[in-house]
Amino acid sequence: MQKLKREQIQYIEFLSADVNKAKDFYTKCFGWKFTDYSPNYTAFEGEYVDGGFTTGKPINGTILVILYSADLEATRDKVLAAGGKIVKDIFSFPGGRRFQFTDPDDYELAVWSE
Template identity: 90%
Template sequence: MQKLKHEQIQYIEFLSADIHRAKDFYNKCFGWRFTDYGPNYTAFEGDYVDGGFTTGEPINGTILVILYSANLEATRDKVLAAGGIIVQDIFSFPGGRRFQFTDPDGYELAVWSE
């Protein structure tokens, strides 16, 4: 487990209508690795934040998770190839560029780069 940072995001938990589908999507897009804890929960461990997926009906709009990419276009292509839907294509903002997409459960996430 990574070193915990005071007052920083440490764990993100998603609801998923299909945990297997969520694992497949996030593995294909970002290389996340998962540990299953029974049929209704899977966890992922990252360098900067950990999280998990539990069985349930997704609720859109409750949180926007933002990921970093060193190659925004390549990451967008992987999201599309894995079945994600681009809801806001690459745009510039002060400090970088980003795009937003929905995953197979309908969650909206963003990916940014310098």
Template identity: 75%
Template sequence: MTANKLKHEQVQYIEFLTNDLERAKKFYQNCFGWKFVDYGPGYTAFGGDYVDGGFTTGTPVKGSVLVVLYSEDLEATRAKVQAAGGKIVKDIFSFPGGQRFQFEDPDGYELAVWATV
């Protein structure tokens, strides 16, 4: 992580547990174009413009933190999630200021994707 990405009291890193690092990498690469760097057999990291993170081996725990991603085209993103094997758990709905949907990844983590109206 580079110092220019750091923002005081803002999320800087997200770490997920997964039973299958390769499956997790393939899913997030196919859905969102994330790039990964492996650090040994039990850890892979990804970097972004706003948040960095990683996946480590372990048993996933459902219901922890809801990670929310932004999309410029909500329906196209939903289609990519489904095509990559994600399960839509809350289809697109409106809220003040936007719309979003929620999905489960192959490890059962629930994430959301939102867009402005």
């Protein structure tokens, strides 16, 4: 894990109806590596943030996690191929472009690029 900076996100924990399905989805889309700690909990390590998935009923709309991609179109294609649904297709905003999608647990996330 990198040295923590002041006021940065350190860890994100998702509720998932099916932890294995979540692992498969995020491995296919983003290449995340997982460590299972129990049948009901798995953790992932990222370059800038770590997190985990635990069994529970997902609640949509409480937070929008935004991921980065150097190739936005390729990432969108991987999200679709893995079973994600595009909520807002690629659009421009000050500073870059992004799209928003839902994962198999119906969480809405975004991916941005310069």
